[in-house]
Amino acid sequence: MKKGVMRPGHVQIRVLDLDEAVKHYADLMGLIEMDRDDQGRVYLKGWTEVDKFSVVLREADEAGMDFMAFKVADEATLDSLAQDLRDYGLELTELPAGDLKDCGRRIQFTAPTGHHFELFATKEQTGKWGVSNRNPEAWPRDAKGMKATRFDHCLLYGDDIDGVLDIFTNVLGFQLVEQVVEPDGNKIAIFMACSMKEHDIAFIRQPMKDKFHHASFFLESWEDVLKAGDLLSMTDTPIDIGPTRHGLTHGTTIYFFDPSGNRCEVFSGGDYTYPDHPVITWDAEQLGKAIFYHDRELNERFLTVVT
Amino acid sequence: MTSLNVTVVDKAKDTEVAFDAKSDQPVLLSIRSVVGSPIPVGCKGGGCGVCKVRVLEGNFSAKRMSKAHISEQDLEENVVLACRIIPETDLKVEILAETPEEDKS
Ligand code: FES
Numbered sequence: 520m521k522k523g524v525m526r527p528g529h530v531q532i533r534v535l536d537l538d539e540a541v542k543h544y545a546d547l548m549g550l551i552e553m554d555r556d557d558q559g560r561v562y563l564k565g566w567t568e569v570d571k572f573s574v575v576l577r578e579a580d581e582a583g584m585d586f587m588a589f590k591v592a593d594e595a596t597l598d599s600l601a602q603d604l605r606d607y608g609l610e611l612t613e614l615p616a617g618d619l620k621d622c623g624r625r626i627q628f629t630a631p632t633g634h635h636f637e638l639f640a641t642k643e644q645t646g647k648w649g650v651s652n653r654n655p656e657a658w659p660r661d662a663k664g665m666k667a668t669r670f671d672h673c674l675l676y677g678d679d680i681d682g683v684l685d686i687f688t689n690v691l692g693f694q695l696v697e698q699v700v701e702p703d704g705n706k707i708a709i710f711m712a713c714s715m716k717e718h719d720i721a722f723i724r725q726p727m728k729d730k731f732h733h734a735s736f737f738l739e740s741w742e743d744v745l746k747a748g749d750l751l752s753m754t755d756t757p758i759d760i761g762p763t764r765h766g767l768t769h770g771t772t773i774y775f776f777d778p779s780g781n782r783c784e785v786f787s788g789g790d791y792t793y794p795d796h797p798v799i800t801w802d803a804e805q806l807g808k809a810i811f812y813h814d815r816e817l818n819e820r821f822l823t824v825v826t
Numbered sequence: 827m828t829s830l831n832v833t834v835v836d837k838a839k840d841t842e843v844a845f846d847a848k849s850d851q852p853v854l855l856s857i858r859s860v861v862g863s864p865i866p867v868g869c870k871g872g873g874c875g876v877c878k879v880r881v882l883e884g885n886f887s888a889k890r891m892s893k894a895h896i897s898e899q900d901l902e903e904n905v906v907l908a909c910r911i912i913p914e915t916d917l918k919v920e921i922l923a924e925t926p927e928e929d930k931s
């Protein structure tokens with residue numbers, strides 16, 4: 520049942536070299552640099568996104584994800600969800616408005632897998648980049664590189680994904696859309712949505728805490744995914760796999776790495792979800808096909824290379 | 827740019843493999859072999875720890891490496907990430923590939 524969580528709001532990614540990272544996310548992937556703050560963080564977004572930013576890059580001495588945030592319907596919803604999380608037994612940290620530039624207060628909690636999540640209701644809306652709200656043109660003519668349209672989801676690795684599933688579905692109102700299960704019913708992957716998409720957040724069970732597999736960005740077409748692959752070759756950027764298709768979600772995809780080793784994905788297509796849809800289940804023995812529908816086997820890096 | 831020689835010692839397999847490395851880019855990126863790399867390849871960006879090696883001989887400079895995988899002490903012991911070290915002389919390195927459980931973060 521929906522509880523007022525609308526969509527992924529932002530992800531803060533740690534990078535080892537800020538300038539290299541900005542080149543990657545802005546010049547190559549086509550995210551728009553929107554702002555910087557006095558901590559040196561860089562704020563970016565895909566051109567179709569109405570809020571001011573969806574990606575925050577922070578230079579640090581290790582790679583990985585600081586936190587991922589979801590935007591909720593309004594401030595009252597934020598209060599009630601915070602209370603629900605507290606009642607569930609989670610400790611919350613409240614970050615004041617302005618801690619992230621032009622973003623309202625955020626409620627942060629740590630999931631049983633060690634990942635940090637946050638909820639917020641307010642962020643400055645600068646509107647879609649390069650197109651107006653009135654009689655809009657189809658697309659901005661000066662978007663760069665892959666022209667990534669929006670931040671779409673993250674895939675994270677951690678141990679207690681059952682604990683995560685309980686919080687996201689029962690407290691935050693997400694829907695379990697797809698899962699990978701072992702013969703004994705043990706879940707090894709969960710894909711969850713707060714929207715009509717196939718996933719807004721996904722987890723794979725691995726014996727580790729707080730690991731970042733990838734942040735993903737939406738492209739309009741399979742041909743855009745192919746051309747993203749061309750751009751990766753032209754810029755000698757490490758490709759992990761693809762262009763190919765996922766079994767899970769059925770989206771077309773390419774995985775690659777940013778200059779600090781964080782994995783990025785751009786993808787197009789994919790299935791949709793209504794609240795009455797039954798959960799789609801993949802058997803663990805079909806994991807290869809579930810992840811990479813054509814190869815039907817995992818590449819070595821899929822399970823081992825994370826930040 | 828000059829071409830330097832990098833020797834990779836793999837104690838587990840009891841092998842020594844050498845390849846040519848360029849002096850202007852990280853060691854791991856010089857490996858263009860189609861038959862597979864003698865050093866495990868991950869993210870190529872200093873983030874994942876898969877390409878961890880100990881430099882046994884030779885000089886190098888290093889780009890920033892994730893401290894989740896390379897501690898201060900590692901650095902003192904010449905334990906580094908092959909995707910982040912740029913050779914200044916011929917090098918001899920030993921593979922120390924990390925399993926995920928060994929992650930220091
Ligand atoms: S390949 Fe990931 S740290 Fe070198």
Ligand SMILES: [Fe+2]
Pocket residue numbers: 672673674733735784
């Ligand atoms: Fe994805």
